[in-house]
Structure formats: C-alpha cells, structure tokens
Amino acid sequence: MTYHKISVHAERFGDELYHFADDLRLTFSEVQIKQLLGYLDNLLLWTKAYNLTAITEPKDAFIKHILDCLAIVADLPFTERSDVNVLDIGTGAGLPSVIIAIMRPDWQVTALDSNGKKIRFIKQMAGELGLKNIIPVASRIEYFDGQFDVITSRAFASLDDFVTLAKPYLKTDGVLYAMKGKAPSDEDVANLTDWHIEVKPIHVPKLSDERCVVYLKR
Secondary structure (H helix, E strand, C coil): CCCCCCCCCHHHHHHHHHHCHHHHCCCCCHHHHHHHHHHHHHHHHCHHHHCCCCCCCHHHHHHHHHHHHHHHHCCCCCCCCCCCEEEEECCCCCCCHHHHHHHCCCCEEEEEECCHHHHHHHHHHHHHHCCCCEEEEECCHHHCCCCEEEEEECCCCCHHHHHHHHHHHEEEEEEEEEEECCCCCCCCCCCCCCCEEEEEECCCCCCCCCCEEEEEEC
C-alpha cells in the first residue's frame, strides 16, 4: 500500500499497534493493520478538502484518533456476539465507526452524520479498505429509522442530548455507549434517573489525557 501522509511513520505505527495489542486487549491481523493505517493516511490526505479533522500531524492523529478509538473496542457491549448492529451518531469522518467496523468485521456498523462530505469520505474508505460491514448514512438522527443493539457517540457534549436523540433507536436490551473525556458529574446525569449508568475509565496508550466510556441501559 502506498501512503501519502504517513509514509515515513507507517512502519513504526504498525509496530506500535502490535506492541500495544495487549494493552488494548485486541489482536490485529495484517489486513486490519493495513486498513487502520490506510484510513489514517486518507484521513490526513483529504482533511483539507473535506474538513475531516483539526489534527493534521500524523503522530498526534495516530494517538488521538486511531489509538483513542481502538481503546474502546474491547469494552463495547456484546463483544461475545457476532450479530451486533451498531449505530454511531455524529460519526464525522468515521470515528469511531470505521475503527469499530475494521476491528469487528462480524458486526454491522451504521455511520450516521448530517455532513454529506464526511459521509462521502466514509463511503470512499469503505470501498478502498474493503469494509463490507459499514453503512454510511448522510442524515440527521431525527429523520433516520432503525433499531440497534449498541449506539455510540464520541462528539456529544451533553449526555442528556445523546440519550434524548438515541433512545428511539435503541433496542429494549440495547446499550448506549458514550466516549467522554472526564467522567460525568452528578449534574450531568441528574436527568437520567430512568437509566442504569456505569462509567469505566479507559487507558489510551501514549495519551495522558483522561478518558472514559459511559454505559447507559434502560
């Protein structure tokens, strides 16, 4: 594979993925390594045209996008199942939807965003990387339809907003899964008394910033 933006870093990035596999509680095939690095390279290559990410330095993007999203994969609900339907609301350029689709080829992942340019980028990536299990959808969540086992978010500032928007699309036994920086405060969850909430710290290799995931079940 020819890399345009990460060419001088690609070998080291690949080695680091293998090196951090135990920390991430993941195993990587050669195909998955190529898909992850190919996605990162194209994310940086096309970011100016599609306004994909504010992080343009390869090392930073590798840590803050690729490793950050990989760090949540092992903690996703229903990891023992192979028939899981995932919806990623506000996926942007495909974070974490593309990463989940790469690491869980047995799951079906719907990448939803109202930004048509970013969804076109994900469609292009699905073709180039051979991802048959990702469905990019350009739509606002309010105009969407479907029922899902897991609904993820990475960019929502408010848990309240996320829950309100996601609830109609969650199966009865499904789980909402929010990627956050700092753990939510009592004030953040004050209106969510109907939900069982669990917060789990997440360790991202090479990143000192605080990270956690919030599980919400009915």
